[in-house]
Amino acid sequence: MRAYIAARLATAVLVVLGVSIVSFCLTFLSGDPAEIMLPPGATAEHIAKFRAEWGYDDPLLVQYGRFLRRAVQGDFGVSLRHGQSSLPLIAARLPATLQLTVTAMLLAIVLAVPLGVLAATHRGGPLDLLAMGVALLGQSIPNFWLAIMMILLFAVSWGLLPTSGRGGLAHVVMPAVAIAINLMALLTRLVRTTMIEVLAEDYVRTGRGKGLREVIVLTRHALPNALIPLVTVVGLQFGYILGGAVVIETIFTWPGVGLFTIQAILNRDYPVVQASVFILATGVVLINLIVDLLYVWLDPRIRLG
Amino acid sequence: MSNNHPQLRAIITRRALPRVLLLFTVALGLAVAPVPDPAAAAPTGEVTIGLAAEPNTFDPHLTVGRNTQIFIVNVYDGLTARDAKGNLVPALATSWRRLNPTTWQFTLRKGVRFHNGDAFDADAVKFTLDRAINPETKATVSSELSTIARTEIVDSFTVNVITKSPDFLLPVRLGELYGLMLSPKHTNAVGKEGIATRPNGTGPFKLVAWAKNERLVLEANEQYWRGAPKVKKITVRPILEDAARIAALQAGEVDLISPIPHVRIADLKRNDKLVIKTVAAPRIFHVTIDVRKPPFDNVKVRQALNHAVDANAIVKSLYFGYGTRLATVVDKGALGYDPTIQPYPFDPNRAKALLAEAGFPNGFETEFDSFTGSIADHAKPAEAIAGYLQKIGLKLKHNVFEFGAFGPRRVANQTAPLFIYSIGNAYLEPSWVIRWLTQGGLGMHYKNAKLDEMLTRIEATDDPKKRAEQYSDVQKLLRAEAPFIFLFQADAVFGMSTRIDYTPRPDETQWLYPLGLKK
Numbered sequence: 001m002r003a004y005i006a007a008r009l010a011t012a013v014l015v016v017l018g019v020s021i022v023s024f025c026l027t028f029l030s031g032d033p034a035e036i037m038l039p040p041g042a043t044a045e046h047i048a049k050f051r052a053e054w055g056y057d058d059p060l061l062v063q064y065g066r067f068l069r070r071a072v073q074g075d076f077g078v079s080l081r082h083g084q085s086s087l088p089l090i091a092a093r094l095p096a097t098l099q100l101t102v103t104a105m106l107l108a109i110v111l112a113v114p115l116g117v118l119a120a121t122h123r124g125g126p127l128d129l130l131a132m133g134v135a136l137l138g139q140s141i142p143n144f145w146l147a148i149m150m151i152l153l154f155a156v157s158w159g160l161l162p163t164s165g166r167g168g169l170a171h172v173v174m175p176a177v178a179i180a181i182n183l184m185a186l187l188t189r190l191v192r193t194t195m196i197e198v199l200a201e202d203y204v205r206t207g208r209g210k211g212l213r214e215v216i217v218l219t220r221h222a223l224p225n226a227l228i229p230l231v232t233v234v235g236l237q238f239g240y241i242l243g244g245a246v247v248i249e250t251i252f253t254w255p256g257v258g259l260f261t262i263q264a265i266l267n268r269d270y271p272v273v274q275a276s277v278f279i280l281a282t283g284v285v286l287i288n289l290i291v292d293l294l295y296v297w298l299d300p301r302i303r304l305g
Numbered sequence: 306m307s308n309n310h311p312q313l314r315a316i317i318t319r320r321a322l323p324r325v326l327l328l329f330t331v332a333l334g335l336a337v338a339p340v341p342d343p344a345a346a347a348p349t350g351e352v353t354i355g356l357a358a359e360p361n362t363f364d365p366h367l368t369v370g371r372n373t374q375i376f377i378v379n380v381y382d383g384l385t386a387r388d389a390k391g392n393l394v395p396a397l398a399t400s401w402r403r404l405n406p407t408t409w410q411f412t413l414r415k416g417v418r419f420h421n422g423d424a425f426d427a428d429a430v431k432f433t434l435d436r437a438i439n440p441e442t443k444a445t446v447s448s449e450l451s452t453i454a455r456t457e458i459v460d461s462f463t464v465n466v467i468t469k470s471p472d473f474l475l476p477v478r479l480g481e482l483y484g485l486m487l488s489p490k491h492t493n494a495v496g497k498e499g500i501a502t503r504p505n506g507t508g509p510f511k512l513v514a515w516a517k518n519e520r521l522v523l524e525a526n527e528q529y530w531r532g533a534p535k536v537k538k539i540t541v542r543p544i545l546e547d548a549a550r551i552a553a554l555q556a557g558e559v560d561l562i563s564p565i566p567h568v569r570i571a572d573l574k575r576n577d578k579l580v581i582k583t584v585a586a587p588r589i590f591h592v593t594i595d596v597r598k599p600p601f602d603n604v605k606v607r608q609a610l611n612h613a614v615d616a617n618a619i620v621k622s623l624y625f626g627y628g629t630r631l632a633t634v635v636d637k638g639a640l641g642y643d644p645t646i647q648p649y650p651f652d653p654n655r656a657k658a659l660l661a662e663a664g665f666p667n668g669f670e671t672e673f674d675s676f677t678g679s680i681a682d683h684a685k686p687a688e689a690i691a692g693y694l695q696k697i698g699l700k701l702k703h704n705v706f707e708f709g710a711f712g713p714r715r716v717a718n719q720t721a722p723l724f725i726y727s728i729g730n731a732y733l734e735p736s737w738v739i740r741w742l743t744q745g746g747l748g749m750h751y752k753n754a755k756l757d758e759m760l761t762r763i764e765a766t767d768d769p770k771k772r773a774e775q776y777s778d779v780q781k782l783l784r785a786e787a788p789f790i791f792l793f794q795a796d797a798v799f800g801m802s803t804r805i806d807y808t809p810r811p812d813e814t815q816w817l818y819p820l821g822l823k824k
Contacts, residue, residue, distance in 0.1 A: 035715075036709075036712075039448060044716055081362075081369050082361060093518070163549055251549055252546075253542070255519045267370075
């Protein structure tokens with residue numbers, strides 16, 4: 001087990017390093033920050049001076065060497081736009097993103113599990129049809145569209161929720177729903193499929209045969225086994241959720257990592273983009289590791305090594 | 306279009322007159338410092354504003370983009386300022402004059418204090434300007450202050466700014482654009498990172514809280530030298546998405562928003578709880594023509610291109626009429642804009658005839674660059690322009706870049722012979738725009754000795770009235786020479802609730818001092 005974790009951590013470091021290289025090259029290819037940073041009247045001479053001051057006129061390899069040397073010390077450089085160290089700037093926005101993504105995940109799970117179970121136990125019936133209809137709808141609705149529709153309906157027309165920003169609990173409702181909807185749909189279908197499989201297992205038949213109540217069969221015997229794949233999928237979807245959060249945070253001006261990163265990309269604030277990619281990649285890798293470990297704990301038949 | 310309007314000339318003249326009178330008064334040193342009126346009502350109430358972008362910093366030397374410059378003036382003052390109509394007026398300097406071609410003398414206002422109580426004087430001016438031009442500051446705005454050689458203190462309330470070459474625009478530069486004054490003691494105490502979020506200016510508002518991406522809170526400076534502002538507390542919420550920003554206004558969460566996409570104006574105007582105001586923004590759209598490359602070295606070809614594009618139709622369909630067709634690259638808010646100079650009429654037949662006269666009866670092959678993802682939408686007008694040019698027989702290859710990819714091509718002079726661009730005339734001075742557009746680099750290669758001579762003469766003229774007159778000939782020359790396809794300027798759009806009273810300024814500055822609540 002310990003060897004497994006060590007190996008996984010080593011891979012994680014390699015993955016994060018790889019992602020950093022890719023993000024470095026992509027930002028390098030996407031153009032120069034000079035033109036966005038400088039006032040419109042800047043001439044070629046001023047642009048050249050700016051590039052020299054910030055080291056953007058060095059060859060790619062020299063820039064990458066400098067980037068790597070600093071990055072291993074956790075220093076991604078000073079934000080061109082904010083004039084502050086970029087890693088703390090990103091870290092300060094993590095709680096907002098976590099609040100949003102964790103709420104969205106919980107919301108998706110809380111809705112998906114009962115819907116999936118209902119669909120599986122009423123397979124082919126109207127309840128199954130309804131649950132699958134909801135899932136199909138949830139999977140097909142573009143979340144940015146849903147976000148704007150919710151704003152118009154719940155905030156502008158009915159005045160029930162605030163239009164955007166972060167504040168009390170009311171602020172988190174619409175952005176969380178917008179992020180949760182796709183995941184909820186995916187999980188509903190997954191729970192339904194695994195539940196149908198599990199319900200056909202011998203131990204379920206045995207349980208029913210020895211006269212257990214259906215509720216006990218479902219909640220004690222079937223559901224825990226059906227939920228094991230859910231853990232994997234939720235873990236794997238974390239990266240996807242963060243991606244969705246970028247869009248949704250922008251629409252709702254939710255002050256998280258996603259919004260900050262989008263602004264940094266638009267403003268070619270490379271140190272911030274690189275710090276953000278580093279933190280997000282680390283987060284995704286860690287979550288995946290945790291999921292794998294959870295898996296062993298949930299299903300002792302699985303051996304790691 | 307509006308510049309065919311018979312009333313406009315009268316408006317321009319009426320506008321120019323006070324500007325001229327005022328500047329003259331100032332130049333003669335007759336301006337009297339306004340004293341805060343103790344009888345004026347104390348600031349009351351709160352207003353919330355939704356803006357597409359918040360400032361990147363409150364360090365005036367490290368600002369990035371217009372969005373920052375047009376906002377942080379609420380906390381600071383420059384030596385000069387602009388009034389509601391765009392005229393240059395005294396601020397921390399009560400008067401200024403050129404002692405010789407490279408020396409500007411500013412007489413400073415007495416009795417002004419920074420928010421923390423520090424006194425404003427010549428030391429502050431020297432400290433601020435020295436900091437701006439010090440390479441260690443790595444000022445993002447250094448290009449705009451690059452003419453400054455040094456600042457000399459004459460006495461506590463008089464400074465001389467010596468420029469490397471004659472710079473008639475210095476009083477404008479040292480105004481709200483790049484001349485916001487810092488307190489030496491505070492700036493040294495908080496350091497470079499500190500000043501970004503803890504500004505100490507002399508302006509009408511104090512920054513009391515700022516959570517980036519969330520909210521920024523301004524509080525009235527009751528000791529402001531112009532008199533206290535009307536509103537006590539202003540909260541600024543950055544709301545990136547157009548739809549969310551408009552929704553916040555409709556839901557009553559905010560009282561004022563900007564910008565608003567032109568396509569939404571008609572719909573929002575129908576809402577009687579909202580007021581929509583527009584003002585011509587000084588961003589000048591044009592297509593740059595590489596006059597060095599045949600056939601564009603032929604003026605008839607360039608004129609043909611100008612006849613080919615229906616810029617009025619573009620303003621009408623893409624901006625829903627909220628824009629102004631321009632005859633040249635001089636915008637209608639700029640000094641000396643001459644509304645009598647008519648834009649090239651849209652006339653494809655005339656365009657074809659001119660091409661035939663130039664020896665291209667069947668058109669020719671060329672390339673046209675445009676881009677997406679910059680501060681303003683250039684992609685949609687470019688699509689229309691490409692269509693118009695194809696209609697007169699040009700076999701056009703239209704390249705669409707991402708702005709980040711287009712920028713380096715322009716810096717390396719690797720653009721196509723035709724490319725769309727726009728320049729914001731923050732100085733409201735045509736010579737600044739034309740000099741930039743004819744700099745001989747960044748893809749802009751038009752040179753004309755006569756134009757250069759005219760501009761040099763204008764730049765040696767300190768009296769704006771005399772400058773304004775001379776700009777007519779410049780515009781006539783530009784129109785005839787057609788080194789660009791002249792296009793339009795679009796209106797900036799503001800939405801507000803009926804409880805506030807606010808008039809947007811023509812130079813884009815989000816000046817909140819006159820903002821008030823209706824009784």
